Amino acid sequence: MSKKGPLTPDMLRKIDAYWRAANYLAAGQLYLRDNPLLRQPLCPAHLKPTPVGHWGTVPGQNFIYTHLNRVITKYDLNMIYVCGPGHGGSAVVAQAYLEGAYSEVYPNVSQDEEGMGRLFRQFSFPGGIGSHCAPNIPGSINEGGELGYSLAHAFGAVMDNPTLIAACVVGDGEAETAPLATAWHSNKFLDPAGDGAVLPILHLNGYKNGTPSLFARITNEEVEDYFKGCGWTPRFVEGDDPAQMHQKMAAALDWAVREILRIQQGARELGEKERPRWPMVVFRSPKGWTGPIQPDGTCRVHQLPLAVDEGHPEQLEQLEAWLRSYHPEELFDETGAPVATLRALAPQGDRRMAANPHANGGLFLRDLRTPDFSKYAVEVPAPGAVEAEDMAELAKYIRDVFKLNQKAKNFRAFVPDEAMSNKLQAAFEVTSRRWNASVLPTDSVLSPEGRIMDGMLSEHMCQGWLEGYLLTGRHGFLNSYEAFIRIVDSMVSQHAKWLKVAGQLPWRQDIASLNYVLSSNVWQQDQNGFTHQDPGFLDHVANKKADVVRLYLPPDANCLLSCFDHCIKSRNYINVMVTSKHMRPQWLTMDEAIKHCTHGIGIWQWASNDQGSEPDAVLACCGETPTLETLAAVTILRRYLPELKVRVINVVDLMKLQPHTEHPHGLTNEDYDVLFTRDKPIIFAFHGYPSLVHELTYRRRNKNLHVRGYKEEGTITTPFDMRVQNSIDRFDLVIDVVKRLPQLGNRGAFLIQLMKDKLVEHHQYITAHGCDLPEIRDWKWNDGKGI
Numbered sequence: 001m002s003k004k005g006p007l008t009p010d011m012l013r014k015i016d017a018y019w020r021a022a023n024y025l026a027a028g029q030l031y032l033r034d035n036p037l038l039r040q041p042l043c044p045a046h047l048k049p050t051p052v053g054h055w056g057t058v059p060g061q062n063f064i065y066t067h068l069n070r071v072i073t074k075y076d077l078n079m080i081y082v083c084g085p086g087h088g089g090s091a092v093v094a095q096a097y098l099e100g101a102y103s104e105v106y107p108n109v110s111q112d113e114e115g116m117g118r119l120f121r122q123f124s125f126p127g128g129i130g131s132h133c134a135p136n137i138p139g140s141i142n143e144g145g146e147l148g149y150s151l152a153h154a155f156g157a158v159m160d161n162p163t164l165i166a167a168c169v170v171g172d173g174e175a176e177t178a179p180l181a182t183a184w185h186s187n188k189f190l191d192p193a194g195d196g197a198v199l200p201i202l203h204l205n206g207y208k209n210g211t212p213s214l215f216a217r218i219t220n221e222e223v224e225d226y227f228k229g230c231g232w233t234p235r236f237v238e239g240d241d242p243a244q245m246h247q248k249m250a251a252a253l254d255w256a257v258r259e260i261l262r263i264q265q266g267a268r269e270l271g272e273k274e275r276p277r278w279p280m281v282v283f284r285s286p287k288g289w290t291g292p293i294q295p296d297g298t299c300r301v302h303q304l305p306l307a308v309d310e311g312h313p314e315q316l317e318q319l320e321a322w323l324r325s326y327h328p329e330e331l332f333d334e335t336g337a338p339v340a341t342l343r344a345l346a347p348q349g350d351r352r353m354a355a356n357p358h359a360n361g362g363l364f365l366r367d368l369r370t371p372d373f374s375k376y377a378v379e380v381p382a383p384g385a386v387e388a389e390d391m392a393e394l395a396k397y398i399r400d401v402f403k404l405n406q407k408a409k410n411f412r413a414f415v416p417d418e419a420m421s422n423k424l425q426a427a428f429e430v431t432s433r434r435w436n437a438s439v440l441p442t443d444s445v446l447s448p449e450g451r452i453m454d455g456m457l458s459e460h461m462c463q464g465w466l467e468g469y470l471l472t473g474r475h476g477f478l479n480s481y482e483a484f485i486r487i488v489d490s491m492v493s494q495h496a497k498w499l500k501v502a503g504q505l506p507w508r509q510d511i512a513s514l515n516y517v518l519s520s521n522v523w524q525q526d527q528n529g530f531t532h533q534d535p536g537f538l539d540h541v542a543n544k545k546a547d548v549v550r551l552y553l554p555p556d557a558n559c560l561l562s563c564f565d566h567c568i569k570s571r572n573y574i575n576v577m578v579t580s581k582h583m584r585p586q587w588l589t590m591d592e593a594i595k596h597c598t599h600g601i602g603i604w605q606w607a608s609n610d611q612g613s614e615p616d617a618v619l620a621c622c623g624e625t626p627t628l629e630t631l632a633a634v635t636i637l638r639r640y641l642p643e644l645k646v647r648v649i650n651v652v653d654l655m656k657l658q659p660h661t662e663h664p665h666g667l668t669n670e671d672y673d674v675l676f677t678r679d680k681p682i683i684f685a686f687h688g689y690p691s692l693v694h695e696l697t698y699r700r701r702n703k704n705l706h707v708r709g710y711k712e713e714g715t716i717t718t719p720f721d722m723r724v725q726n727s728i729d730r731f732d733l734v735i736d737v738v739k740r741l742p743q744l745g746n747r748g749a750f751l752i753q754l755m756k757d758k759l760v761e762h763h764q765y766i767t768a769h770g771c772d773l774p775e776i777r778d779w780k781w782n783d784g785k786g787i
Contacts, residue, residue: 005247006254012246015066017331018098018345019242021338022062023290024326025094028116029123030055030304031319036116037328037336042320047308052124053131055305057088059289060203061169065095065353067249068167071257072347078163081353082154084180085171085203086133086144090123093137096354098338099346101138104355105507113336135502139354141361141471143494148177149464151200155186156468157358158196160409162268164358164472165197165260172204172213179460179491184230186465187278188437189455191448192267194409197260200232200280205287216284223282233259233277238284245285252281273448275436292322362509364473368411369404373397373565377590378557383606384585384631384781390624391519391581393557394564395426401568402451403430410474414462415454422479422519423581427452459487467495470512475568477515482578483534485518492574496544499572503547513573517564519581522687522710523625523723529716535688535709538654541576542692546663551654552577553687555627556586558593559652566597578687580624582719585781587627600653600665603675606787607634607648615647617737618676622651623687626709629723630685631781632730637737640751641744646737649675657696669701676702681740684708685728706736720772724762731755731762 007015028036030053035046065081072079083092096102097119102109109115109122122128129136133144142153154166174180190198204216215223220236227234235255237248256279266272291305306322308315333339350357357363376397378388398413405411415422419433432450439446446455453465459480466476478485495514502508522535541549550573554560560579567575587604588596596602605611621630627650637644651657658666667675676682682705686693690707697705713725723729735755738748765773 006250019066020326021331022094026058026090028120029090032120054087056287057085058091060285061088061091071253079165080356080359082142082150082168083133084150084174089133092133096138099352101354105138111337139359143498147174148179151183152464153468154198156465157472161196167199170202173208187231189434192263202282204284232280234282236282358472361471361473362511368475371400373561374590378586380586380589383587387583388557390557390560390579391423395424399426412476413452414466415479416459416462417457419454463488463491475512479517481520482518483532485537499548500545510571513570515567516576518578524719530714533714538688539692550575553623558590562597601651601656604648610645610647616645618647618682620649620684626685629730633733636734683736718766718772720776731758
């Protein structure tokens, strides 16, 4: 960097004034509900009764944002701002307001004294806005309440966005979280020829909420070595003198932008293939910079620097002196609008970060081109007559979605190192794994242009990248082992909250749904055992807002194709599909599958024998393995108790079980009773934890419900033994049915004894042979005779 600063004295004064204005607006949001321009002496009536918010990160973020505005204008950049220390929401609101974008979205919060008063009153106030960076802030794509995801979101945003730069401010506390620490390696998956760029700015202000931050307490040499080891080239900007810091930051950002443009030019125009070392900035400034002298620069200013309330009236004068130190009379004109020199300093139009259309991704969203999914049908001459791998069949459809959208480049698959394991081989016929590190001759399907993001074994990264990709107007899905999707439980909670709030904002455009395909599920873990058995993601998602979540458990490949096609075209949902990657019987033709999935739940008449009469028992099933075992139980009941009237119900859309008053997909009580009856015993074989079905149905009339599902029993064992250990196998289901029908008398007792003997025989056989009984392995519906 040049020793002479890049800023002229005039530009230095303007930038410092802009920064002061942003700091004033941010501080005013914390404390004031009246007298926004301090045109009267400050008194208790002008203050919020209970100020809430954070100050520690705010002045540093305002400093960074102000300097990013300068380089946007200087280099005509297409840039968004990703706020990692999201509890500094007042800074992002202040900046959006200063550049005019906030008032365009919220006209009542106008750029005048009255509008400024509304801006201040609404912050962390009932009926107003929260203190975190959230969907209601123009320009935001990162919910700041929970830390750790900003950098992954930034990388997802620039994928397939070659003109976009995501400036990502990473807080020093956030930098200690596992997802953020992993995200530094995202640069190995960025293609400088076809993707945009991420400019990380690590904001070190010394402290987290209550303790020092690690990066702030190690030497610059250690920090530099760390980031060089991660493939970055860091530049340090540090100090506390504003004039010097302005010059240092301007020089650092000029360098970073030139480096980004050089790297991109080399890849796009000169054909350079070597993975670049992208620039980043390490920014050290005092916590709560420019705030009250005491206790400036410590963790005590993480939240409010001054407690000004009934218990601390003496601090009112200190608050007023602090606010006046920004000289609002110099920054805002007689109407309360920012003075002309400040307005001229901000970027214009869509170049303003708070108005950048990429941060309201639905503006760019275009329908995904999809093939006719029915053409990928598995031919099913009769129920259970053929077997197929559901995921392998879906992969053929996914392959052609990639093919149809090659030009648009708006579709990716995100898979944590499991694409081949999850049987997505067909997709590799048209694309490859994204990879921009070194490649060995023994490697398979690695490419800097690949559209399958499975080169990193991190559910956090796949989730974060996908969210950033969706929030900027594209499409995709996450395919994971069912048990390990639990790693992102908290991330999906945050995305669900984002969708809920965004749905209430008329200016926020629709985005493509967040789609999960969970395979390698709980019921078959031949190699992995107990650690890989957890269906609890369904429980977690089911508790989110009904307007947002959808849960599907297709019983076969044709149903999976129908569900996936529906989900990948949907908007503003979190869709969870649970399926199998193993060979399974196929039950429905494509026409039958389309009807069944459209209804979401239905009687399988070919498996039932209660037509024209009341059933003695209802056997319900949800999930591919429970469906298999339920149908096997039905064949046993038909053989030994042929007079028994059994109704078989299969559930694809789990939320059909909830009342329609609780979920948009829920059945009315009348429709539920038509299917399940009002009083007949229901033996429900469920894919997940039984308690979830009880929770969804607790308002229903028929309380004669008995759910069998996963009960935390498992190990490395045979597939059928997993079902036996959890009492969801055909023999236990038959016992359950018979016990609920006392009218069977001794005939029922005979069948119960026979089933218990079968369970003993099963245990003896697997212990001796290491595989399931031939009658289990070779079982066919109706002995292979079709219906």
